Amino acid sequence: MKKPLLEIHDLAVSVDDKLILNGVDLSIQKGELHVLMGPNGTGKSTLVSAVMGDPRYAVESGSISFDGKDITDESADARARLGVFLSFQAPEEIPGITLENFLRTAAGAIEGKPMRVLAFQKKLKEQMQVLGMDESYASRYLNVGFSGGEKKKAEILQLLMLRPKLAMLDETDSGLDVDAVKTVSKGIRAYHDEGNSILIITHNAKILEELDVDYVHILENGRITRTGGRELADEILQTGFGALQKEAADA
């Protein structure tokens, strides 16, 4: 079997000395699209934050490998440069840095060389069009005064500009109106079609409609309790996690 792009093995993670994840196993192959679902507060965001290398999340045991390399102890920037990306649920506002300058700096850091200004601007303009973002956002300070939906779009814009190997999307669809979900979903699809891998955390079916889902995982009480195909997502969206838990208890 092919070596997975992301391989999480028996991962335990704590926040402020409280154990949140306890024994998570997850493999994502190149080009696959995985969906992570689960009740609120079960550790979905913790999982993607730990994969991204947020220092507030302490890995107690287990390992994370990316592209054949153990990244458990790597810093977030090293992971980003290897091709890991996280679209944040509530991205930070950074005053004084325009979205464009920030993106060019980030792209330069990831490429390992400075970006050519004109070529970069052209590409940025194209991608903003794809997402239906007004050009003026490029010269606004990063996320400052952006609405919830604008922040989400700006996250996907970063994804499209930085082209990582794995994109983890933490409830990117929440706070977006129906049309915006469609637009964002199109952007994600284009990114996926290039053979990239995706891990989506969502509570909604809408964003999945346009996408080819390979696997759906249910995270409960700090571990993945069930894995299936798209039908598992459909089932949950119809009956809720409660029914699923009941079913498991009855079995």
Next chain:
Amino acid sequence: MRSFETEKTQVEEFDRSIYDIKDAANASFEVNSGLTPAIVQKISEEKHDPEWMRLFRLKALQTYNEMPLPSWGPPLDGLDIENIVTYVRPNTPMRGKWSDVPDDIKNTFERLGIPKAERLSLAGVGAQYDSEVVYHNVRAEVAAKGVVYTDIESALTGPYAEMVRKHFMKLVPPTDHKFAALHGAVWSGGSFVYVPPGVSVEIPLQSYFRLNAPGAGQFEHTLIIVDKGAYLHFIEGCSAPKYNVANLHAGCVELFVGEGARLRYSTIENWSKNMYNLNTKRARVEKDGIMEWVSGSFGSHTSCLYPMTILKGENSRMEFTGITFAGNGQNLDTGAKVVHAAPHTTSHISTKSISRDGGISTFRSAVVAAPEAVGSKSAVACESLMIDDRSRSDTIPVMDIRCDDVDVGHEAKIGRISEQAIFYLMSRGLSEDDARALIVGGFAEPIAKELPLEYAVEMNNLIHLEMKGSIG
């Protein structure tokens, strides 16, 4: 593992060492250290002062000897005036062409980018080296409009002698404080600018002050008179190489903004970290006049700098935009003062300060509204950023309001860099150093926007440089 080079080229190209290159001792004359009437007399003779100036100096010296040190502000213990050389004359007369300036001095200014900036974006340049101005030039088309830009010594004996005499240390009298008195006694060098009524100087004039001699003081005097309806942007830059002995800068800036005139005064101060920067700046603004200050304080060991504006005429306005960056071993005490002395005057003071690695940054503001200041408005906003737990940031606002009908606002914020913001930027590939520098740069951005371009770039570079290796 692949290794990535994330350093941006502009950072690589920048190196603080350009400030630190010391020229070999090259003075043609210097007085002994310390201060006596004989020394002041000697300086006056060397400078061929008019008689009134000689007497002015001696009187100021007397004031200096009688006055105590300020009872507030950062400690000045490291400053022993008995060991400061008050006058060092470089080994050249003032020139009007760079090619006539001796090589070592010329190269210093070349490294600092002054002649290049003059060619590209300035209407005139003055360059002072130690105690004397070594170069002064103004573009012919600007001079043709009647604009006078010269060293102050020439102005003292030239056609504007009477104007200089009428204004010299009238806004900042030697009795103001001990270092103003010292300045009055030993001042040397600086610039005189006169912009005639209605003349708009479209491109800036710049004076650059460089102190090369160790253990010396620089006491330049800047006198600017912008007549009715005229406009001028004046830029002041300062730097010095680092020595192990204390150097002193006690300059004095007096600005007269005429009726309906506008003056913009920009400073980037990057003195070395053995410098005591005790500088006094003051502006007086007539009816409908506008005074704009842009001030960046990065260098020095200790700074006391509080530019003051007197809004003397009705409807006059002032804006002050400042940034202070205090690093290891630095105690930077900066701020601004405004006196609303006429109806419908407006002041807007906006500052940012950054302290890191044990640096101390104090912001003082003083807003005075006289009984005449009916319908006046003042807004003060200061924001401080502390990079680590060892650094310190204080805000000391003072308001003295003697008029019912004024609108005075004050807003202060002190914060730290959010760890979440750093993680966010790192998750996009930026190293921790770069993430911090970017956040600090963003914090300073509203000020950088106000600076002349080359200084904005320099400020950005300084921030990157100062933030390098700031973790630990």
